[in-house]
Amino acid sequence: MKLAWHEWRAGFRPGDILVIGGGLAACVFFALTFWQGGVARWAEVRAGGKVVARLSLDRPASVDVDGPLGQTRVQVEPGRARVLSDPGPRQYCVLQGWLSRAGAVAICAPNEVSLRLLGDSSAYDTLNY
Amino acid sequence: MTRSTTELPVTNADVRIARYAAAAIALSVAEAAIPLPLPGVKPGLGNIITLVVLARWGWREAAWVALLRVFAASLVLGQFLAPGFFLSLSGALISLGVLALAQHLPKRWFGPVSHSVLAAFGHFSGQILIARLWLVPHDGIFYLVPVFALAAVVFGTVNGLVADYLLRHSPPRATPSD
Numbered sequence: 001m002k003l004a005w006h007e008w009r010a011g012f013r014p015g016d017i018l019v020i021g022g023g024l025a026a027c028v029f030f031a032l033t034f035w036q037g038g039v040a041r042w043a044e045v046r047a048g049g050k051v052v053a054r055l056s057l058d059r060p061a062s063v064d065v066d067g068p069l070g071q072t073r074v075q076v077e078p079g080r081a082r083v084l085s086d087p088g089p090r091q092y093c094v095l096q097g098w099l100s101r102a103g104a105v106a107i108c109a110p111n112e113v114s115l116r117l118l119g120d121s122s123a124y125d126t127l128n129y
Numbered sequence: 130m131t132r133s134t135t136e137l138p139v140t141n142a143d144v145r146i147a148r149y150a151a152a153a154i155a156l157s158v159a160e161a162a163i164p165l166p167l168p169g170v171k172p173g174l175g176n177i178i179t180l181v182v183l184a185r186w187g188w189r190e191a192a193w194v195a196l197l198r199v200f201a202a203s204l205v206l207g208q209f210l211a212p213g214f215f216l217s218l219s220g221a222l223i224s225l226g227v228l229a230l231a232q233h234l235p236k237r238w239f240g241p242v243s244h245s246v247l248a249a250f251g252h253f254s255g256q257i258l259i260a261r262l263w264l265v266p267h268d269g270i271f272y273l274v275p276v277f278a279l280a281a282v283v284f285g286t287v288n289g290l291v292a293d294y295l296l297r298h299s300p301p302r303a304t305p306s307d
Binding site: 007019027 | 234235237238239240241242243246247250271272274275278279281282285286289290293294297
């Protein structure tokens with residue numbers, strides 16, 4: 001038995017194409033709805049363990065935070081955030097560059113400032129190594 | 130030996146349902162041998178028979194065939210009353226509900242392919258529902274929804290085409306419905 005393509009194509013009726021199209025649209029919709037977990041929405045800045053700023057990642061902003069060593073500057077752009085400058089000696093948090101995933105953290109330990117990105121729901125409560 | 134006093138007359142419909150159900154059970158069992166990447170994503174070949182019966186003999190007989198398949202296939206595979214059985218049962222019930230509505234779509238525009246895709250969506254909705262309420266009571270399960278939906282579109286389309294092919298190539302229905 002040989003199955004020609006036109007034999008199969010005869011199985012499609014106009015409405016069927018509509019239903020399949022609708023099904024694919026539903027797939028895209030579900031993917032957009034349920035696979036957004038890793039997208040960061042907020043930047044949370046802490047100093048000395050206390051939250052001092054919570055910035056939306058929708059629009060550019062910057063915030064200056066004072067710590068024991070001096071001023072740390074955090075910069076926010078749509079969808080990402082970074083520690084722009086820090087008085088700490090080793091500059092680790094600055095060298096980390098832009099953070100864009102929910103849960104990402106940059107810690108400026110000497111100045112007791114941290115920057116953390118948050119999604120709509122947190123992916124985990126704590127991490128330990 | 131005394132003859133049994135109870136008589137169970139076997140109608141043509143009974144024989145037909147038994148035959149179709151046997152075909153559906155065979156397909157389900159054969160399908161269980163196919164290795165699958167993700168639990169829950171499978172072609173659902175047994176549903177081809179449900180679609181054929183729906184188109185030829187109506188919803189009532191299709192429901193009989195689908196439910197007999199769920200029960201008998203799970204018995205054969207040793208899954209009866211196991212979680213997989215309840216997933217398949219809820220999927221079958223919801224997709225039968227969907228088919229009850231879909232069969233009234235105008236025949237000129239919507240064929241077995243539409244029925245199949247819609248029923249496949251019904252099937253995975255039923256499974257996700259049971260899985261979320263009972264097996265994995267956590268929203269993490271919804272992470273798999275796009276995968277299931279894509280599988281529903283792909284396998285639904287293929288099953289629908291096969292059902293349509295079978296319908297076009299089978300002899301016209303001979304027995305009057307009774």
